[in-house]
Amino acid sequence: MATNTENIKAQMRKGVLEYCILSILAQHDAYASDIIAKLKDAKLIVVEGTLYPLLTRLKNDGLLGYRWEESTSGPPRKYYRLTPVGQAFLNEMNTTWEELVHAVNTTTGKK
Amino acid sequence: MNKTVTTNIGGFIFHIDDIAYEKLSQYLNTIKGYFKQSEGRDEIIGDIEARIAEMFREKTGNTKQVVTLKDVDEVITVMGQPEAFAGESESSGSYTENSSSSAETASSRKRTRRIFRDPDEKVLGGVCSGISAYFNIDPIILRGIFAISFFVFGSGFLLYLILWVIIPKARTTAEKLEMRGESVNVHNIEKTIREEMEELKQRLNNLSGEAKESVRKDGKIRTGIHEVLDFIATIFRMLFKALGKVIGVVFLIAGITLLIVVIASLTGLPGFVSINNHGDEIRLTLNEIMYTFLGSQQLITWATISAALIICIPLLGMIFAGVKLIFGIKTRNRVFGWISAILWTVGLITGIIVAVSVAKDFKITNTQRSNFTISKPNENKILNLEVSNNFKDFEDQSAELGEWMVYVDENEKQLFRLPQLDIEKSSSDSIELEVIRYSRGLSRKDAVSNAEKVNYKFSQNDSTLLFDKYMSLEKNDKWRMQDVKMVLRLPVGQTIYLNEEMRHIIYDIGNVTNTWDSDMVNRRWKMTQNGLACVDCDNLKNIGDEDDEDWAPEAPETPEEPEVIVPPAQPAPPAKQKTEAAVSDSGITREQYDQLSKLNRMYLELKYPDTNLVL
Numbered sequence: 001m002a003t004n005t006e007n008i009k010a011q012m013r014k015g016v017l018e019y020c021i022l023s024i025l026a027q028h029d030a031y032a033s034d035i036i037a038k039l040k041d042a043k044l045i046v047v048e049g050t051l052y053p054l055l056t057r058l059k060n061d062g063l064l065g066y067r068w069e070e071s072t073s074g075p076p077r078k079y080y081r082l083t084p085v086g087q088a089f090l091n092e093m094n095t096t097w098e099e100l101v102h103a104v105n106t107t108t109g110k111k
Numbered sequence: 112m113n114k115t116v117t118t119n120i121g122g123f124i125f126h127i128d129d130i131a132y133e134k135l136s137q138y139l140n141t142i143k144g145y146f147k148q149s150e151g152r153d154e155i156i157g158d159i160e161a162r163i164a165e166m167f168r169e170k171t172g173n174t175k176q177v178v179t180l181k182d183v184d185e186v187i188t189v190m191g192q193p194e195a196f197a198g199e200s201e202s203s204g205s206y207t208e209n210s211s212s213s214a215e216t217a218s219s220r221k222r223t224r225r226i227f228r229d230p231d232e233k234v235l236g237g238v239c240s241g242i243s244a245y246f247n248i249d250p251i252i253l254r255g256i257f258a259i260s261f262f263v264f265g266s267g268f269l270l271y272l273i274l275w276v277i278i279p280k281a282r283t284t285a286e287k288l289e290m291r292g293e294s295v296n297v298h299n300i301e302k303t304i305r306e307e308m309e310e311l312k313q314r315l316n317n318l319s320g321e322a323k324e325s326v327r328k329d330g331k332i333r334t335g336i337h338e339v340l341d342f343i344a345t346i347f348r349m350l351f352k353a354l355g356k357v358i359g360v361v362f363l364i365a366g367i368t369l370l371i372v373v374i375a376s377l378t379g380l381p382g383f384v385s386i387n388n389h390g391d392e393i394r395l396t397l398n399e400i401m402y403t404f405l406g407s408q409q410l411i412t413w414a415t416i417s418a419a420l421i422i423c424i425p426l427l428g429m430i431f432a433g434v435k436l437i438f439g440i441k442t443r444n445r446v447f448g449w450i451s452a453i454l455w456t457v458g459l460i461t462g463i464i465v466a467v468s469v470a471k472d473f474k475i476t477n478t479q480r481s482n483f484t485i486s487k488p489n490e491n492k493i494l495n496l497e498v499s500n501n502f503k504d505f506e507d508q509s510a511e512l513g514e515w516m517v518y519v520d521e522n523e524k525q526l527f528r529l530p531q532l533d534i535e536k537s538s539s540d541s542i543e544l545e546v547i548r549y550s551r552g553l554s555r556k557d558a559v560s561n562a563e564k565v566n567y568k569f570s571q572n573d574s575t576l577l578f579d580k581y582m583s584l585e586k587n588d589k590w591r592m593q594d595v596k597m598v599l600r601l602p603v604g605q606t607i608y609l610n611e612e613m614r615h616i617i618y619d620i621g622n623v624t625n626t627w628d629s630d631m632v633n634r635r636w637k638m639t640q641n642g643l644a645c646v647d648c649d650n651l652k653n654i655g656d657e658d659d660e661d662w663a664p665e666a667p668e669t670p671e672e673p674e675v676i677v678p679p680a681q682p683a684p685p686a687k688q689k690t691e692a693a694v695s696d697s698g699i700t701r702e703q704y705d706q707l708s709k710l711n712r713m714y715l716e717l718k719y720p721d722t723n724l725v726l
Contacts, residue, residue, distance in 0.1 A: 032162060047191020049142070052158040056151035074165035075121045078158065 017044055019097060021054065022063065022082065022090045029081040031069075055080060063089055115177055121157070121164030125171070127178040135163075135183045138193075140282055145193045159190065226438040227281035227290040236275040244290050245438070263371060270367060273430055276447055277440055311345060352439075359436025366429035373422050377415050393510040399519050400512065403526055405469060406589035414465045420458025424451050472591060473551040477558035485542040487605070488574030493635065494542065494605065495575040498612035501568070502527055502581045515590065516581070527583035530567060530595035531618035534607070536638055537600035544569070544576075549594040564588060567595045580615055601638040606646060608635045624648070 017039075024030060024038050032051055039045045058064045063086035066078045082090065114129040127135065142159060146152040163186055170182045225245075232240035232250065239257060243250035260267025281287045317338065376397045401411045428451065434440070488494050500506070502516070505525075509516040515528045537543055548565050552558030567582040582595040596618075601607065609617065609632045617628050622636065622643040635646040 032158065033165075048162065048189050049159065049191040049193065052162070053146065053151070053155050056155045056158065060151055071165070074168040075123060075161045077161075077165075 013044065017050075018054065018058065019090075019093050020044060021051075021058070022086060022093065025064065025080055025082045026087065026090055029067075029079045031077045031079055035080070058086070062086075113177075120167065121161040123164045123168065125164075125167055125178050126176055127183075128180055131178055131180040131183045134180060134187075138183075138187055142193045144282065163190070225290065226278055226440065227287070228275070228278050229287075229290060230280055230282075231287075235271070237280065238271055238274045238278060241278055241281070241290060242274070269370065269374075269427070270430065273427060274434060277431055277434055278438070279440065311342070311349075315342065355436045355439075359433045362429050362433030363437065364433075366426050366433055370423060370426045370430070373419070373426065377419050393508065395510045395512070395517060395519065399517065399524060402524055402587075403512065403515070403517060403590045405465075406587075410465055410469070413461055417458045417462035417465060420454050421462055424455045424458070427451070472553050472557075472589075474553060475555050475558045476549065476551050476592075477555065477562045479548045479550075479559065479562045481546050481548075483544045483546065485544055485571055485576060485599075487542055492606060493574065494601075494607045495610065496599075496607055496613050497575055497577050497610040498580050498615060499577050500580040500612075502583070523586050525583060525586050526588070526590055527581040528594075529580065529615050530578075530582045530597060532578065532597045532599060532613075532616045532620075533618060534599045534601060534620045534636075534643060536640075536642065537602045539600075540602050542602065542605060543600040545598045545600070547596045547598070549592065549596070551591045558591075561588075561591045561593060565593045565595060569597075578613075578616060580612070601643075603638050603640055606635055606637045609633065 020039065020042065021035060024035055032048070032055065035055075036045070036048050036051055039051070045051065055064065059066065059080070063083060064080050065083050066080045068076045069079050071077045115126045116129055116132040118125055118127055118132060139156070139160070143152070143156060146155055166186050166189065167178050167182065170185075171178060227241050227244075228237035229240040229244055230237050234240075234254065239253040240250040243253050257267050257271055260270070281290045379396045379398050398411060398415075401414055405411050405414060485494075502509075502518075505518045505527075506516070509518040509527075511517075515526050518525045518527070546567065546569075548562040548567070550558050550562035550565065552561045564585050565582055566585070567579055569576065569578045571577070576599075578597075582593075584590070584593060611632050614629050614632045617631065620628060620631060620643065622631070622645070623639065623641050624645060626645065626648075631645075634648060636643045637646050638644075
C-alpha cells in the first residue's frame with residue numbers, strides 16, 4: 001500500500017515536472033543549474049541527476065533547443081531554450097493545467 | 112599520502128584520489144547501466160559528466176589540486192543516486208494517458224531477475240555465484256557440481272567456459288541489484304504468469320471498450336487496430352517465452368550429453384561395443400577403428416582434430432543457445448561467432464584433406480588371380496572339403512566391424528575376415544582352385560603389394576582339401592578393401608563332401624536343387640552336367656527346399672519322386688505345367704493322377720506331421 005501511495009506521488013510529480021521545466025524556459029533561456037535551482041526552491045526535485053535525462057528527452061522530442069556558451073568555471077554550458085513547438089506545447093499544457101486545477105478544486109471542494 | 116589518478120571528465124583533466132576515482136567510476140558506470148536502453152544515453156552521460164567537471168572545478172584550485180573522496184561524495188549527493196532519477200526518463204517516456212502501463216513496466220523490470228556473473232564473489236569467473244544468485248541457492252553447491260564435472264572428460268570445464276562467455280558480468284550496481292532481484296521460484300513464476308494474464312485480460316477489456324469508442328470517435332480506429340495487434344503479439348510472446356525455456360532445457364541437456372559422448376570417444380574411451388559368440392563385450396576405441404582405415408597415427412590425430420571441430424562446435428552452439436534461451440540473455444557475442452565459424456571451417460577443410468588423402472589410397476583396384484591344380488583323390492574318389500580355424504585363439508577376443516574382425520593387442524592391431532568359396536563345373540578334366548585376391552591402393556604397385564600381403568592358405572592332404580577359415584592382413588596393415596574369393600572347379604563326375612565348418616566360407620554355390628549354402632554342408636555333392644547335385648539328400652532332415660513354393664527345381668529329372676510331384680491345387684504355374692507334362696508323358700488318366708496326388712499328400716503328411724502343407 002505504501003509503495004502504491006509513493007508511486008502515485010511520484011507519478012504526479014513527474015507529470016508536473018516537465019510542465020514546470022517548460023514554464024521556466026518560457027521566461028528565459030537557462031542553464032541546467034539554473035533550472036535545478038528553481039526546481040529545488042519549489043521542492044520539486046532533490047537531485048540534479050533527474051534533470052539531465054529529462055532535458056535530453058524534451059530536446060529529442062523537439063520541444064527544446066540549446067546553444068553552447070563558454071564558461072569561466074568549467075566546460076562550456078548548454079543553454080536551453082523553448083522552440084516554437086515547445087511553446088505551442090506549453091500553451092496546451094497551460095490549458096490542461098487550468099482544467100486540472102479546476103477539476104481538483106471542484107472535486108475536493110477547496111474553492 | 113594517497114595515490115592519485117589522472118582522469119578526463121567532460122574534457123577537463125583532474126587529479127583524483129585512487130579511492131575517490133574508484134567510487135566515481137562506479138557511480139558513472141551505474142548511471143550508464145541505468146540508461147542502457149535510453150536513446151539519448153551518450154548525451155545524458157555527457158551532460159552529467161560536464162556538470163560533474165564543473166563542480167570539481169569549483170572545488171579545486173591552486174590551493175587544492177586533488178579531487179578527494181569527500182568531493183566525490185558531495186557531487187554524488189547533488190546529482191543523486193541513479194536509482195532515484197533514472198526512472199524519470201523511463202516512466203515519463205510517453206505522453207499518452209496510460210502512464211500506468213509504463214509504470215508497470217518499470218516496476219516489472221525491477222522484479223524480474225536477470226542472470227549475471229558476480230564479480231564480487233568469484234572464484235574463477237563468478238559463473239557459479241551468478242547462477243546461484245539467480246536461483247537463490249548456496250554457490251558452494253554449484254561449485255561442487257562443477258568441480259566434480261571437471262573430471263568427467265573435462266565437460267564441466269567446457270560448460271563453465273561457455274557460461275563464462277555468454278553470461279554477462281554484472282558491471283554496475285544496477286545490474287548487481289538485478290542479479291539479486293526477486294528470486295526465481297515456483298511461487299514467483301506463478302505470480303508473474305498470473306499478473307501477465309491479468310494484464311492480458313485488462314487489455315482485452317480495453318480493447319472491447321475502445322472498439323465501441325472508436326465507432327464514436329473519428330481517427331481512433333488506428334489505435335484500435337494497434338491494440339489488437341499488440342494483444343496478439345503479447346499472447347505470442349508469452350507462448351514463445353514458455354516454449355523457448357523448454358527448448359532451451361532440451362538444447363542444454365542434449366548438447367551436454369552429446370558433447371560428453373563425443374569427447375569421450377575422441378579421447379579414447381572404448382565406446383564401440385561388439386558382442387562375440389560367447390556374449391562377451393569386445394570394446395574398441397575410436398582410435399583403434401580409425402587405425403584400420405588410416406594406418407598412420409599422424410592422420411588419426413588430424414582426423415580426430417577435424418572430427419572434434421566439426422562435431423563439437425555445433426554442439427557448443429547448441430549449449431550456447433540453450434543457456435541463452437533459459438536465462439533470456441540477449442547479448443550476441445560476434446567475436447565468438449566468428450571464431451567458431453572459422454574453427455568449424457578449418458575442421459571441415461582438415462577433414463576433407465584427410466578424406467582425400469585416404470581416398471587416394473583406394474584409387475587403383477588390383478585383382479590378382481592364381482590357379483592351383485588339385486590332385487584327384489585316389490581311392491574313394493570323394494574329395495573332402497574342410498576348414499581349419501587359423502584364428503581360433505583370437506576369434507573370441509576380436510571385435511566385429513562389418514564383415515571384418517579386429518583383434519587389438521597392446522599396440523598391435525590385426526584385421527581378418529572370412530573368404531568366399533564358390534564351386535563351379537570345370538571345363539577340363541582336372542580339379543582346379545582359383546584364388547583371387549583383391550585390394551586397392553594409391554598406385555598399381557601399391558595395390559599389388561597390398562593384395563600380396565593378404566594372408567590366405569589352403570592345403571591338400573590326400574583326399575582332404577583344408578581351407579583356412581580366415582584371410583588376414585599383416586599386423587598393423589590398414590584396410591584397403593582387401594578380399595579373397597575362391598572358385599573350386601570340379602570336373603563332371605567328381606564327388607565332394609562339405610564338412611560342417613565349410614558353412615563359414617561357402618558363398619552362393621549353385622546347385623541343381625537350389626539348396627541354401629547352410630543346407631549344403633554335411634553332405635556329398637556330385638558334379639553333373641547341370642551342376643552340383645546332392646548325393647545323400649534322401650534322408651534330408653529339413654525340408655527347406657520343398658516348402659518354398661516360389662520356385663521349382665530347375666531340372667526335374669525324376670518326376671516320380673514325391674518331392675517333385677506337385678499337387679494341382681498348388682499355385683505355382685511353372686511347376687504345374689511341368690507336372691502336367693509329366694502326366695501326359697507317362698500316359699495316366701486324370702483319375703489316376705488325382706488318386707496319386709491324394710496318396711502323395713498322405714505320404715507327405717505322414718512324413719512331416721509338423722509341417723503345414725499348402726496343398
